[in-house]
Amino acid sequence: METLVLILDLIGTFVFALSGAMMGVRRRLDLFGVLVLSFAAASAGGMTRDVLIGATPVAALSDWRYPSVSLAAGIVTFLWNPRIERLSNPVRMFDALGLAVFAVAGTQKALAFGLAPPMAAAMGMLTGIGGGIARDVLLAQVPLVLRAELYAIAALAGAGRRRRPAPRPGCAVARWWSRPG
Template identity: 80%
Template sequence: MDTLVLILDLVGTFVFALSGATLGVRRRLDIFGVLVLSFIAATAGGITRDLLIGATPPAALSDWRYPVTSLAAGIVTFFRAPLIEKLHHPVRMFDAMGLALFAVAGTQKALEYGISPPMAAAMGMLTGIGGGVARDVLLAQVPLVLRAELYAVAALVGALVVALGHWLALPALPCALVGAGLCFGLRMMAVTYGWHLPVALQSGGDGEPPGPLT
């Protein structure tokens, strides 16, 4: 089980680091800025999860494989940005992959630390969205989780599959694969077809712009 969580975490770290580094390259950051962004995007969610469940010091800070993995992804992206950009919607694809992997890995690790299945699913969702939120805040833009098509919801669905599987005493690996696949598929379908949660009307439906806040 520890090996499964480690593999999911490291693969998720790599792909989330790719998404952060790709955005850094697009914003014309220097190599230091790209590496910082890749590290933050890849580890912020996991660090937050570990602190909340009492897994201290966080794995991303105590295990050399996490920073090496994220920095390697940043270096690859910095020097091979044109190759990365040839992929269709590279940032969103890498982000969806990282979201799926971190959601299931975060849930599984929380369960190992004795967290109840519902709260473990919440920890999984937090693991998935934390890195993207930190990345977007550093780039001075509204976090993707607050404006994208079914972002946190997709992470929560994948996390709930793992939590439910644990509650039903089902094998962990199939549940993790199903949860990750469902999260990734739902996220990419939402991107493709524009699925999103309801958004409040700004003008009350009368066509007039909203007035100033008081």
């Protein structure tokens, strides 16, 4: 299970880093600004979760793979953003994918640290929405989770099963939320 959580965490880190980096490129930030947004979007939710459940030092700072993945995603986005921008609404797509993956990984980690299932689901939700909040705050925007209630509901749908998180309901809600228009 530990390997699965790590893989999900790294996938979520990559796609949320892409989301943060795309927002930075759209705001015409320089490479440093794009990398800061990339790391913040990829890591803030998991770092907050780790502190709250007592998993210290936090994985995003103690395991070299997390910053490496987020910085690589930021550089890829900075260099090839016109290609990424061709995707249908890439920021929402990356947010939806990262949300689904992080909700499951965050819940699994919280359960592994002995939290009761309802609290573990809340930690899964926090893991899924924390990076988007950090990204939006750094860009001086009202966080999307405060404007679109389905964002948090998608995280809870994926995280909220009793013992085993369910990525399918979370993905379904996230997919509906990220549809064009």
